[in-house]
Amino acid sequence: MEQLLSQIINGVQVGTIYALIALGYTMVYGIVKLINFAHGDLIMVGSYVAYLSIVHYQVPFPAAFLLAMLVCGSLGVLMDRIAYKPLRARPRLYALITAMGVSLFLEHGARNLPFIGPSFRRFPDVFPTQNYVLTGSVTVTNIQLFNVAVAVALMALLQYVIKYTRVGMAMRAASQDPDAARLMGINVDRVIATTFAIGGMLAGAAGVLLAVAYPRLSPYMGIVPGLKAFVAAVFGGIGSIPGAMVGGLIMGVVETLATAVYSQVAEGVFFVILIAVLLFRPAGLLGQPTVEKA
């Protein structure tokens, strides 16, 4: 029982990070119907930005965190400009391919930069680890608390932006019907850029949080969490923002539990869930089913 509780606490920490990443996938998909395969690599970029600024330039952690978000946000917009925007009118498969190209470019490019290099880097300890005993052997660390708190705060902020600001309203309108939104005078291109920026910022934040929790950095560190967050986004219903949050959380918990039971198949469990969801509830947990018209 206590074992289970510890695992769930661990799962919630991972889950909130997945949720942050999944939000980027889902928001972009909601508007441009693109699976941005390079999104996971923004996690890597974010964690290296924070790492470099802390280690080489002695930037304080909060500033490094914001810097990582900023860089990833800009990179998200740049990605869209260069690789996706020119392909909007073409079949969707093409943008999917360039997305994969961007992903490979970021990974291998990072690997070739001397200050990132092919070897692992260790993320510095931002604050000394402290354990708080809950009951018996169940403990929670200050890092876990910090991660969950930051992730939840960011998601709350995102909800606020989407629900109550003009930008958010424009985003919702554009994801419902881009053509109608354009007719209503919404600058859809700018909305798309904003979406990539927000998605990138969240991925950057997720990268730093991930580095704080698991301090081993590598150019390929974004692939696996990216893929898992993507599954979470599908699970929650791709295109649905609350779906991405719930999906991320559930997938995080399921993953830690599966790993605890039988670590070899944990990754398989992820994809089995993915396939099952697609087959039995393709719109996901919270997505809207679409009706095809003859």
Next chain:
Amino acid sequence: MTLLELQGLSKSFGGLAAVRSASLEVNTGDLIGLIGPNGAGKTTVFNLISGFYTPTSGSIRFRGEEIGGLKAHQVANRGVARTFQNIRLFRELTILENVRIAHHPYAAYSLADSILHSRRYRDGERRLRAEALEYLATFGLQGRAETLAKNLPYGEQRRLEIARALSTRPSLLLLDEPAAGMNPQETVALMQLIEFIRERFELTIVLIEHQMRVVMGICQHILVMDFGEIIARGDPQEIQRNPRVIEAYLGQQAG
């Protein structure tokens, strides 16, 4: 003889009834018009008959056999063909290819034949091509066999879609707003075409139409739908005098 019979046919989408307890009978050789304001449920009736939707309740009988809930290709295999309101040609394929594909049940060669290019494959291909060209000739499209469907003028796209539907050799043809978007000359030509194919292919036809002159001009029997229900039926004169029909159309114009 009754060819098609709908009884108490209903379809709802998430609680919203698109068709409510529709019943009708179509006899062999009939040419029936289905009219009604936008959103009355006409296309839904077509989608139900042709197997794109599964009825929520009620029955659809074709030649006495229940076809409600069958898949679209199974319904088509039994002799029901249709066209679409927003023309659904294979736009990137040639005109010949559009019609050739519809002849596929008459190719009569197997996968192995196609891999080995056997005699049966060659005979089958030659026959498919000849028959497809024959259909194109019947519809005056033979000169443009190699044109891509998307490059045809609008009126001819409609004609090609009808040619393609007839290539499946149906006994019942459902036409969904065949005159939509046509100019008056094209409309007259279309009316003549419908009369012609009806005789030539011994067809039974049900057509949805907005242009009153088409419906009143060629249909012997008309059904009127409004809010998912069939509100009137009869010959063109009766329909024109029916107060409920007038109300449905005027009501729509007012609102």
Next chain:
Amino acid sequence: MTTWLRRKNVRTAALLLLAFALLQGFNSAGLLTNYILFVIMVGLINAILTVSLNVITGFTGQFSIGHAGFMAIGAYTAGMCTKLVFQVGPDSPFWIREPAFLVSLLAGGAAAGLIAFLIGIPALRLRGDYLAIATLGFNQVVVVVFNNLDFVGGPRGFTGLPKLTNFVWVAAVTAVSVWVMHNLIHSIHGSQCIAIREDELAAESLRVDSTRYKSLAFVVSSFFAGIAGGLLAHLLQLAHPSQFTFLKSIDILLMLVVGGMASIPGSIVAAITLTILPEFLRFSQDLRLVIYPVILIVFVLYNPVPRVQALLQRRLLRRAARAEGTGG
């Protein structure tokens, strides 16, 4: 005159034989290093993969990002046959070794086709992106399964497979595979697949059983992916789970897109070029990995190949149509 002996076919066959004889001659004369021959063989295997992906994605219009999963099934199944069932090696007598290899390759293809049939029944109901995601998930499940199958090496990979793949095998299997897929696509059965790609609902209204034809295309596509997997495993003498992740599927997809959707010659040329090209970029192994995706992006953004190809193909089609009309 039968269609087999049409002038065009004879000419194509002659050209292919010439190319084969030249390469094989160079090879026997020791003019080709093993390395060059190896690259050419990998290029041809990639051509099988790309053409087979074209069957389901280019011609039938169903996006699959799981092709490497079927490759893996073929590779492991064929490997189990040669290593564990037939226990043949390069030293076995010719008349046992070669038929055993053929049977093993076919078994690999059949296993991949069977799995495709089984997962296709539910998965092919999904459309567009959803099918792409499901096939990607399937691919990763296959990788996890092989990672955990101890009797084929688990995470260490299935090692010690006999080296049975040689240039003759690769050339022959590529030729036969492409020929079979080409003929299927250019029959009324292939036309029905194309109709589904163009407009599935319209195709259904024309008596096309879309479930059946999507499933058929998926099975054929996966069968040849399995064959290619078997060939590759017996070239490398290894099948390793990490070779068959969705990244490999993306590689194949890339070749397909560069060569142009629904173009068989395009697939072949792109597969071979994209296999050989990176070898020329060998001046820096690391930098190569950066340049490659850049070329890819540029190619997708400003790809001239499909346009040229579409033009050529239309001309060829017209010529074929004329030939069909006059005689044969």
